[in-house]
Amino acid sequence: MKQKQLNVIETKAREWLLDRGVKVQDIAELTYHLQRSYFPHLTIEDCIRHVEKVLSKREVQNGILTGIQLDRLTEKGLLDEPLQSMLKKDEGLYGIDEVVALSILNVYGSIGLTNYGYIDKQKPGILSRLNDKSTGDCHTFLDDIVGAIAAAAASRLAHNSDVTPTS
Amino acid sequence: MKQKQLNVIETKAREWLLDRGVKVQDIAELTYHLQRSYFPHLTIEDCIRHVEKVLSKREVQNGILTGIQLDRLTEKGLLDEPLQSMLKKDEGLYGIDEVVALSILNVYGSIGLTNYGYIDKQKPGILSRLNDKSTGDCHTFLDDIVGAIAAAAASRLAHNSDVTPTS
Amino acid sequence: MKQKQLNVIETKAREWLLDRGVKVQDIAELTYHLQRSYFPHLTIEDCIRHVEKVLSKREVQNGILTGIQLDRLTEKGLLDEPLQSMLKKDEGLYGIDEVVALSILNVYGSIGLTNYGYIDKQKPGILSRLNDKSTGDCHTFLDDIVGAIAAAAASRLAHNSDVTPTS
Amino acid sequence: MKQKQLNVIETKAREWLLDRGVKVQDIAELTYHLQRSYFPHLTIEDCIRHVEKVLSKREVQNGILTGIQLDRLTEKGLLDEPLQSMLKKDEGLYGIDEVVALSILNVYGSIGLTNYGYIDKQKPGILSRLNDKSTGDCHTFLDDIVGAIAAAAASRLAHNSDVTPTS
Numbered sequence: 001m002k003q004k005q006l007n008v009i010e011t012k013a014r015e016w017l018l019d020r021g022v023k024v025q026d027i028a029e030l031t032y033h034l035q036r037s038y039f040p041h042l043t044i045e046d047c048i049r050h051v052e053k054v055l056s057k058r059e060v061q062n063g064i065l066t067g068i069q070l071d072r073l074t075e076k077g078l079l080d081e082p083l084q085s086m087l088k089k090d091e092g093l094y095g096i097d098e099v100v101a102l103s104i105l106n107v108y109g110s111i112g113l114t115n116y117g118y119i120d121k122q123k124p125g126i127l128s129r130l131n132d133k134s135t136g137d138c139h140t141f142l143d144d145i146v147g148a149i150a151a152a153a154a155s156r157l158a159h160n161s162d163v164t165p166t167s
Numbered sequence: 168m169k170q171k172q173l174n175v176i177e178t179k180a181r182e183w184l185l186d187r188g189v190k191v192q193d194i195a196e197l198t199y200h201l202q203r204s205y206f207p208h209l210t211i212e213d214c215i216r217h218v219e220k221v222l223s224k225r226e227v228q229n230g231i232l233t234g235i236q237l238d239r240l241t242e243k244g245l246l247d248e249p250l251q252s253m254l255k256k257d258e259g260l261y262g263i264d265e266v267v268a269l270s271i272l273n274v275y276g277s278i279g280l281t282n283y284g285y286i287d288k289q290k291p292g293i294l295s296r297l298n299d300k301s302t303g304d305c306h307t308f309l310d311d312i313v314g315a316i317a318a319a320a321a322s323r324l325a326h327n328s329d330v331t332p333t334s
Numbered sequence: 335m336k337q338k339q340l341n342v343i344e345t346k347a348r349e350w351l352l353d354r355g356v357k358v359q360d361i362a363e364l365t366y367h368l369q370r371s372y373f374p375h376l377t378i379e380d381c382i383r384h385v386e387k388v389l390s391k392r393e394v395q396n397g398i399l400t401g402i403q404l405d406r407l408t409e410k411g412l413l414d415e416p417l418q419s420m421l422k423k424d425e426g427l428y429g430i431d432e433v434v435a436l437s438i439l440n441v442y443g444s445i446g447l448t449n450y451g452y453i454d455k456q457k458p459g460i461l462s463r464l465n466d467k468s469t470g471d472c473h474t475f476l477d478d479i480v481g482a483i484a485a486a487a488a489s490r491l492a493h494n495s496d497v498t499p500t501s
Numbered sequence: 502m503k504q505k506q507l508n509v510i511e512t513k514a515r516e517w518l519l520d521r522g523v524k525v526q527d528i529a530e531l532t533y534h535l536q537r538s539y540f541p542h543l544t545i546e547d548c549i550r551h552v553e554k555v556l557s558k559r560e561v562q563n564g565i566l567t568g569i570q571l572d573r574l575t576e577k578g579l580l581d582e583p584l585q586s587m588l589k590k591d592e593g594l595y596g597i598d599e600v601v602a603l604s605i606l607n608v609y610g611s612i613g614l615t616n617y618g619y620i621d622k623q624k625p626g627i628l629s630r631l632n633d634k635s636t637g638d639c640h641t642f643l644d645d646i647v648g649a650i651a652a653a654a655a656s657r658l659a660h661n662s663d664v665t666p667t668s
Binding site: 096101102110114115159 | 616622
Binding site for chain 1: 250262270
């Protein structure tokens, strides 16, 4: 019964990501971007495998469901003020999105912190689209969550590799 | 202009707490409960003063607004499944409430961790009422947030005191 | 080669724990103490199995080695002032021991926070002996690390169980 | 008496930084580098003022003293194996340095995470020198600590500013 419940949660978290336009492949490309210089034989398939494992963690699923829920409610204008405006404009002093991202990162330890911060600033690949405010979509939480999953997958890859890059 | 905006956010965070039945005095009593054995001359007024300072921090206000918003939406049944059920029953494997609590605690450093965990388990004072599921109210986030504010105020008190208890 | 290196680190972390008087059984008893009321069929052997899994995580090994190293150097008086005195007396405003404990806890998510704080305050079993200052030993880091491993094992147990306690 | 004790700790933390070749000005330049595009009228003097405030926080001082102590002991070869080798080569899977950095960052909330990760990857200014392994010096902890202080100062600046950049 528990197993079934967990599967529902993982299935839903993956559906919600897809529904917001984020494919496993998109996240894996961020991980590849982060790690290819350290691991010359790295393939996108390796990265996909690590992203899949990150997505199987309950803390990660909790973060995905909570963050996307808040993004959706923001788009529909269903939050109360002043929260509605803060999330709508992704206000710089609002940090609960980073807090949720950190809870995802921490599952694979602190070594992902640098990678997370780096791609959050550089906005490669899917992160660029998620930050495009011109679409009318709200991805205040999702962009941080996607960056955190990609950085967590990079940490997992480093933990399971034969090569240990210096930090 | 910025000052005005900050004041709106602090005012709203305090209003939302009151609206959910949590007075500054209630939180100060938790802090008093945590610290009176270390500081024999401690008064409730001292604790109120420290709780007020904790409430003036923007990170704390962000946590209050986000957590109470999610509790309210849960009560109204406005969240999507499976999140609605997870928050409704305060599910044990859902930890985003603790994640938000930790972001409040961290503003006054790691020394508040023990106090937070202790009152979250013991549920003294207002925390007992917030955990009473028989009322039909949902305080999945709020009980953790109130415990974290009380523990953060205890840390602030220790940082500003003449007496340094051993940890 | 990597596998071999990891094994050395895990082996050493376990040796250092034993050398400081902490057996896997001691930690498992803390986990049992935390969880037996939620899981009536729980055995010490179950708890040992979860503690073993926690000890296999690299972040946990890093925390054990770093914390015990600092405790040892403190006992030998080899740290520079004012750090030597701060660690010697386990000063209340020094929180790096809790910071390291948190990095261990986070590997199994935020749901262990409450359990960690609770046993850190209550000091059952081995934690009572580690906090006995009359022995001349210094366990400023180790007591927090042992509590965090026990709480992480309790989280792991909850994640892998058929029964989901409310948080 | 407490006031005096705190001053000793702050004074020592500042002395240790200087002794390791890190001036307040060096850290302020990192903060300036991070924030100048958001705040066109920003001066180095503004940044120095915020770095000074960050250095006045006890958690930050604890992190500085603990990290530099471990770096010094590593240089002298006084740590036990395998920790000595892990810190000597700044091993990629050792994350306690990032854990300590995070405890510094968290004092000013989660909004500094991105800035920390960014400069830790880019290594501008003083961070480039601290990462130069050819000198024989060991700065495994110090480089992360300096980056975290600079990012915390950037967060403090944003919290106290009239202009709110989007995150």
